[in-house]
Amino acid sequence: MKQFHFTGGRPDPESFPVQGLIDAAADILNERGPELTQYPGDKGYIGLREVASSRFEHREGVPLPVDNIAITSGSMQALSLVMRTFIQPGDTVITEELCYSGTLGLFRHLKANIIGVELDEIDGMDMDALEASLENLASKNIKPKLIYTTSNHQNPTGAILALPRRKRMIELAREYEVMIVEDDCYGDIDFEPKVTPPAICVLDDSDSVIFVATFSKILGPGIRLGYFCAPDRFLGTILDNRWDAGTSALSGFIVAEYFKHNLWNHVNKTNAILKAKRDAVIETFKKYLDGIATWTRPRGGLFIWVKLPETTDMKKLQQLAGEHNIAYSNGQAFHARSEPLKAIRLAYGSLPVDDIREGITLLSQCILDAQT
Ligand SMILES: Cc1ncc(COP(=O)(O)O)c(C=O)c1O
Structure with missing residues (x-):
């Protein structure tokens, strides 16, 4: 799988x-x-x-x-x-x-x-x-x-x-x-x-x-x-x-x-690729989660920060995502006091664009199914 x-x-x-x-x-x-x-x-x-x-x-x-x-x-x-x-x-x-x-x-x-x-x-x-x-x-x-x-x-x-x-x-x-x-x-x-x-x-x-x-x-x-x-x-x-x-x-x-x-040939080339990947995440979320979750549109770097509805059952989301072999980072891992957050971090650098679209489509459905 x-x-x-x-x-x-x-x-x-x-x-x-x-x-x-x-x-x-x-x-x-x-x-x-x-x-x-x-x-x-x-x-x-x-x-x-x-x-x-x-x-x-x-x-x-x-x-x-x-x-x-x-x-x-x-x-x-x-x-x-x-x-x-x-x-x-x-x-x-x-x-x-x-x-x-x-x-x-x-x-x-x-x-x-x-x-x-x-x-x-x-x-x-x-x-x-x-x-x-x-x-x-x-x-x-x-x-x-x-x-x-x-x-x-x-x-x-x-x-x-x-x-x-x-x-x-x-x-x-x-x-x-x-x-x-x-x-x-x-x-x-x-x-x-x-x-x-x-x-x-x-x-x-x-x-x-x-x-x-x-x-x-x-x-x-x-x-x-x-x-x-x-x-x-x-x-x-x-x-x-x-x-x-x-x-x-x-x-x-x-x-x-x-x-x-x-150096700059390489950086310019990889930045263009990463930008296309960022766009793939954002376009797919827009299609499925507009008005439900919010996400950042980073001007660079490797991460998108996604804020989920307060009604999200984070444990259920993890389990549903796991069933589709989707892994992401829980927002809590980044909180200075380890507070639980209804947020996740997505790193988009390493998957191909088509897999990003497929994975984010599946993840969007998991997010919808994890609402209480
Ligand atoms: C903000 C920040 N600093 C430092 C590091 C460490 O990276 P490395 O040791 O590979 O240079 C990371 C890795 O994700 C990071 O996000």
Whole structure:
């Protein structure tokens, strides 16, 4: 029976550049293969740091400083290194009320007190709510360790933190002396030109932002290559926490060699494919659930956030969907306080368009049948 897996933020498998990576691997191994007899070191392969830096420059107009970038095993390792460095059990951290479940899991593992700040699905975290949270914490003599935000095409809502909100976040962070961790996991997966405002780390001039990004979502999470860029005052402390002798230089060699020549060709091509997939989800929902459920129309990224009627029996929905081999992520997994929600997150990157239409048609019927 066919599987309809709308879980996990994965890119399109059909356009994965197999031959391009094979050619890149042959070229770079001929050129630099024996260097793999050495450890890659804490910051990792410089060629890949240069690609990360110019990737950023293409969008932001300024490069990321190559010396402040460290390559990691996916951005999850970057987040883990950063959070483990700064968070002790009982510390308070601030994030969007709906947030990537992996980061929430990490915060919980570190026994952090998570404050979830309201957000809207278009413009991201609400700055009045952030200010109120900071004020409230200050009144109890609590100084949060950091603000974690996914500024572009947020997981799970698809929100893009609006420019005035970015600026206000920086002001508030300065006023309350809190650092910001900016997770740009979905940066560059844009369906409209110039859709994202400047990065928070570009707008900030007080060295208070750690920027985290990845190659997982524009190439593939199996590659396990991400990175962070930290100001000097944080970088050494974070790297002191690192015990793995660096991230695979073999992966780094191949991806850097391929992306040195093909980054934007690849990203533009895959973005067009992802946009068509987003449209397939939305068109199918419109056909079957108009006026019943609501869904976001993300301007990029890999997810659609679907709000279901209050009358939805979430357990029944899960069971009905399971009978058709449909998998999705329950909204509760993304809630900072794990509150049950009548909402689901759909990842549309990895299924072909025809399967998306078929799967969403079936899922729509399950949603209708799960009403009490
Ligand atoms: C917001 C966000 N950050 C980080 C990650 C981790 O991705 P990776 O470790 O593959 O780079 C994800 C994965 O889904 C994510 O959604």
